[in-house]
Amino acid sequence: MITSASNGQIKNIIQLQQKTKARRDRGLFVAEGLKMFQEAPDSWIEKVYIADRLYEEQEIQKRLGSLPVEIVDDRIFRQISDTKTPQGILCLLRCPHYRLEKILEKENPLLMVLEDLQDPGNVGTIIRTAEGAGADGILLSKNTVDIFNPKVIRSTMGSIYRMPFVYIENMEEALRLLKKKKVSTYAAHLQGKNTYDGESYLRGTAFFVGNEGNGLSRQLSEKADCWIRIPMEGQVESLNAAMAAGILMYEAGRQRRRRV
Numbered sequence: 001m002i003t004s005a006s007n008g009q010i011k012n013i014i015q016l017q018q019k020t021k022a023r024r025d026r027g028l029f030v031a032e033g034l035k036m037f038q039e040a041p042d043s044w045i046e047k048v049y050i051a052d053r054l055y056e057e058q059e060i061q062k063r064l065g066s067l068p069v070e071i072v073d074d075r076i077f078r079q080i081s082d083t084k085t086p087q088g089i090l091c092l093l094r095c096p097h098y099r100l101e102k103i104l105e106k107e108n109p110l111l112m113v114l115e116d117l118q119d120p121g122n123v124g125t126i127i128r129t130a131e132g133a134g135a136d137g138i139l140l141s142k143n144t145v146d147i148f149n150p151k152v153i154r155s156t157m158g159s160i161y162r163m164p165f166v167y168i169e170n171m172e173e174a175l176r177l178l179k180k181k182k183v184s185t186y187a188a189h190l191q192g193k194n195t196y197d198g199e200s201y202l203r204g205t206a207f208f209v210g211n212e213g214n215g216l217s218r219q220l221s222e223k224a225d226c227w228i229r230i231p232m233e234g235q236v237e238s239l240n241a242a243m244a245a246g247i248l249m250y251e252a253g254r255q256r257r258r259r260v
Contacts (some may be wrong), residue, residue, distance in 0.1 A: 001052060003073045010072075013049070013080045013092065020146040023095070029148035031160075032083060032090040038063055039158040044093045051077040051088035060089065082150040095148060098164040100174060103137040104181045110252050111183065111206040112245055113139045113168075115220050119212055120145050124155020125242040126209075131159040133249035134256070138165040139174060139206070175223055178206055185224045187216055188244055190237070192229030199228060201252035202259055209245045 002010060015022040016030050023029050028046060031037070037048065037060075048069045054060060055071050078086055103109060112130055117123050123145055130138060144167070145152065153160055168174045178185060183204035188196075208224055210216030215238070221227065230239060230247055239247075 001071045001073060002049075002076060005076055005079055007076075009047075009049075009070065010076060010080055013090070016092070017080070017082050017150055020149070023146065023148045027095045029093055029095055029153065030082070030090055030150060031093055031153050032081060032150070033087045033154070034060075034089055035158055036153070037089050037091050039161055040091050040093060041161055042067065044096065044161070046092040046094055049077070049080070049090050049092070051086070054088040083154075098137070098166050100137075100139070100166045100168075100177060103164050103166065104177065104183070106136050108202065108204045108256075109136040109181075109183065109206075110134065110201070110204075110249065110256075111137050111139060111178075112249065113141075113185075113206050113208045113220075114144050114241075114245075115141045115208065115216055116143045116211040116214075117209070117241055118145050119241070120149045120151035121155050122212065122240065122242040123147065124152040124157075124160075126245045127152075127156045127163050127165070128159040129242065129246040130249060131163050133246070133253045135249050135252075136164070138163060140165060140167050141171060142167055142169050171220065172223070178204075184226070186248070187221045187224035187227045188230070188248060189216060189221055189224075189227040190229060192227040194226065194228050196228045196230050196248055197251055199226065201255050205252055207245065207248045207252075209241050209248075212241050 016028055045067055048067055049072050051074045052071055053074055147165060183206050185206045187208040208216055230244055
């Protein structure tokens with residue numbers, strides 16, 4: 001049992017919880033909670049850390065199988081947890097890697113393109129909503145918040161394990177590939193000429209959603225095939241980025257279900 005905060009593994013976990021650079025350098029991230037443990041692919045799991053009080057629970061023992069595990073003193077576990085009320089279990093996981101070309105192999109893919117989003121909760125919620133709406137992948141600009149941030153991971157509620165994503169270093173190059181694959185691009189924009197529900201998303205579709213404070217950059221907006229807007233009543237000017245993304249993805253999903 002690990003009983004000291006000076007233990008090397010404990011220091012490693014704290015760094016991975018707190019620092020993007022540590023996650024990138026080591027190719028590892030942390031997922032906390034029973035649900036995240038239960039749904040984690042075995043091939044991703046580097047090690048499981050369990051608080052002493054939970055180790056003997058039958059449900060956990062059944063899931064553990066032959067996975068590598070460390071028991072942690074309850075007091076020490078509270079120090080490595082990123083939550084106020086730790087569930088007593090976390091996984092050290094290998095960061096997955098996806099290729100845009102692979103995502104685009106699917107016929108008529110449905111994609112989200114996120115430009116410089118900074119709120120971890122928004123990004124995690126979009127990933128979770130994308131899975132629910134039947135999207136095929138998420139593209140993130142290089143300045144978007146780290147997808148392996150613990151708050152992003154929690155907000156995905158397990159969808160991080162199933163939703164492919166790619167950070168885009170060169171957005172122009174990525175957009176050329178989308179065009180080559182006949183994926184139509186739509187910028188969610190306050191000045192959109194057309195309402196979101198007046199367009200067809202039956203073919204390959206990518207929605208652009210911008211930064212929480214500034215929206216989409218002019219540079220990216222101008223590269224979209226079409227600007228669309230979500231109608232607003234009252235004095236509301238815009239919606240939360242995750243809410244807007246959800247509306248767009250579910251409209252695309254609705255249209256595609258009707259076609260079937």
